[in-house]
Amino acid sequence: MPRKRAAKFVICRDTEAVTHLEPGLFPAGRQSEWSEQNRTLTFSIHPLWNQIAIAVAGKQPTEALPKRVPVYEQDQTVHICGVPGVPDSRLPFVNDTHAVFASLQEVMSKEPVVGMDGLLQMSSMYREAMLRQIRVLQEASETTEFIAGEVETFHAMHAVWHLLEIIYLTSNLPGLSTSIVPHFMEWLNFNFPAPLAEDGERILDSGGGLALNGELWAYVRKLALRGHVSVLANTLERVAPVKGLSAHAARWARDIAGIARDMPLGSSEETAGSFNARWRRWNEELQNAAAAIASLQPSEDEALEALYAVVDVMRGNADAVAEEGKSWQDVLGAMLLYSEPTALADRLPSLAGAVVEQYHITELSELDRGLIALLNHELPEFLVLCNRIDPWLAAHMADLMDHISILDMCRGAFAVDPREHYLVALSELYIGHENLWRVALDYLGLSGTRAARCVMAEYAMRVPLESDAKAQQVLRVCEKYGLKSAIDRIHRQLGRRQWQRGRLGAAIAHFAVVSDRRSIGLICDQLWDQYLASGALEYGPVIDGVMAAGLRHERLRFLTRYRDFYESYRARMLAEAGAILLSILVEEIAPPYAVADLLVDAIPLLEGDELVFSADQTFELMRCAEALRQSPFPTGRSVDEGEMSIFSVACGRNLARSFVTI
């Protein structure tokens, strides 16, 4: 029988987004008529940002149309549609957690490997950032629906993160009590606080009417359910002497306060046996109290009913806990605290399962399902639910799980590596914000995978380079992560841009980095052509800048030597000028198309009063001219035969003079 392949989690990212443009680009219901008037829609997707530009375009050029088509305002409107990305309010949080993420990758890459306490410290930093963001949002001057949603999201993220921390980090720290219960209760009361402290203050400030306060006993029951035994004891002691309370209720209020104060708390110095013995004795006291109070019932004394419920919960009665608990977290917390105070983390799945099965799936939110998946160690489902809460959570959670070495347990359940996938997805979100391009590239680079590096290279090549300084930063990031192809493309892109702007020196500098000798040669040819057209040699500053940087190229060498010739000639240092000109020709530094121009430059030196070229040197010049005439390869420039004739005559005369001089 063939084995059924286990279904793998395929993280589906295809979401259809529908948007209606206001104002529309064509009249509603008249699309056919509009289209017949040579109209269609064109669009362009931004290479980086989640934006699309849409506009009306013509199917044919206007000139090709038989009659003129009127143009309306909508025809000249460009709509920019964007998917909401990272809101500005999240920028501090994104930057803070990016710093933590980068530090975490750095410490985990070094020896010796960071232990659980180091990971716990990093995890705490993430939580601090979430709490800081919640505080900032709550202090906003205006509470909008968006801000309320963000607060809820961050509360959810913190609850999830905190639970993972206590299950996999805190409970595994050496030297502390290994029971999960105190940590779970801390998690529960921090993330789902109940009862609220301000409610307690309000109730207890009732003064003489405390016993008649309708909220009092619900408050007391909640204190017991959540394990706030000290507050419970203090409250009962305040309630006991107040008027309006029956004698029985007053007595049991005092007694239960004492029992609550005696609740055993575990410590690392105490053995399990000793603790269990104390716990049994305390539980017996609760059983006796429950029996005694029950014997006073039935009665219509609300206080006694509440006190009985408190004792019932504290002695671990599952039915009482289920009745008092408003949520599965309440019930699970109370069951752990009062029934299994020494439970380890591995007891959580079975206990959580028993509690949650009482709830229908529709009663559970996405946060609930995520927490339950975590409690049940269903890590693949947990990660998927984290992503639904927030992409930040899934990415950083997968990363932390990888460092804790628990991601490997569920990697096989995914069709792709979940850490890589979620980090790349997060980067795609960040790259859409102009302030976060570097954060996005860092996440891709620090993910450490080949696929992420490929994505990173593609993004890096498309980051808008609005300034030279930003270009330097992008190049620096590419160098850091070894993106050679991206560096090459960016330099070429910058070189072409500078070339178009007429900044030839800057263009040469960029092409030189990537050894694009062809482009450098073309720019040099352009400089030469500009000189020939204007007659003024102005390329000096251009080549000075790049030569100072140590660039070596045959065309640059030619231009430099020619400039030396030019300046010597202008200074009437003719012998030196002649020597330089001859060396350019003899050493074949000049490009083929410039040889004729150089030979023409030699004419005034040949015809001048001063004998610049010796006989041998003149023969060399003539040899160059002959080679030019017989050149089998087209030079690309036409040779002026008239000028070459003058050159030949000048050579002849110079030879004659040189012989006579000898």
Added chain:
Amino acid sequence: MNTLQVQPVARKVTSVCWLPPRAGQAYTDTELFFVTGSSARHKELVLWTTDNPDFESGSNKLSTEDKSLAKLVSKVTHDGDVHDIAVVSIDVIATASSYGTISIYDIQSDSLKLRESVTAHRFTNGEPAVSTALSVQPVNSSDADIASCGEDGKIAYVPLTRLDALQAYEVDSTVVTGVCWPTPSQVAASTRAGQIKIFDRRSPAEVSAVFVDTSNSYSFECIASHPSQSFRLATGADTGAVLLWDIRNPKKPATEVFGVHESNVWKVRFHPTDSSKIVSCSDDASIAITQWVSDKPTATKDVRYLSGFFNALSIGCFDVCPFTRASLLVAGSDSGNILMERSASTDFSLF
């Protein structure tokens, strides 16, 4: 590594500048003002105020848990990314923009108001060129010149009171990355090609001198002049090095190289109250304070570093307050933070 205090501002802060004290004497001002410029999504100038450390008591350490480093006073939209800010007078600042414009802002009643702007830098094809830095001529005159440099390879001179009388001169074939005034009649500029070029204001089109370190191939990001010794210049390089120049001998300038950073040095300054120290900020997210005057050999020069744990990205700008006895430094970063280091100590030494 000492820790900078961090205040997230959700802006990519690309320039920062302390304003002169309002009352004219720092010790009577319980609050100090500074201006930041930001770029990318939020192109704006923001006026901030912070407590004068000379008036703080007790431990004098601000806790970011219960108190902000600085309070926002006002902000105004800026045309383009703010690449540099310079103080012109007690209530006037000048800014350099990514659109090649120099803008003059008045500070009136704790608000910033644009007075005038002029486009100083363009490429030959008409496209605006980024104005990379600017510097105000150190003269006590209302008609001082503002020198601005840009990616078009030009230095533009703009009289403060007559922006339309701008004069621009092409001085380099690559990007001119920084400019400063060693003297009221002399301008020094740093280039992407690793050169320092000196110009006389009276003959701005001609290069008076060019200096280059031939032992290494640098690309300079910034330049600064010594507050009192006009022959001393400092440049920041793309390799993370800070170079100290003595240009008294134009044919053979003396250079001292301090390898203080691991990445591009975006800004460098001589400390305003102790010019034996050079302060620099870098793409490696740190600020370095280098003691360059010392009896020790170069390799063991003292360097103190400042950074913030929650600031992982480039620190692109900083300014040291010259008006307080206590040490007060403010910086801006790509992480969207304002960073500050303050010490109430009256000891000028930072070590």
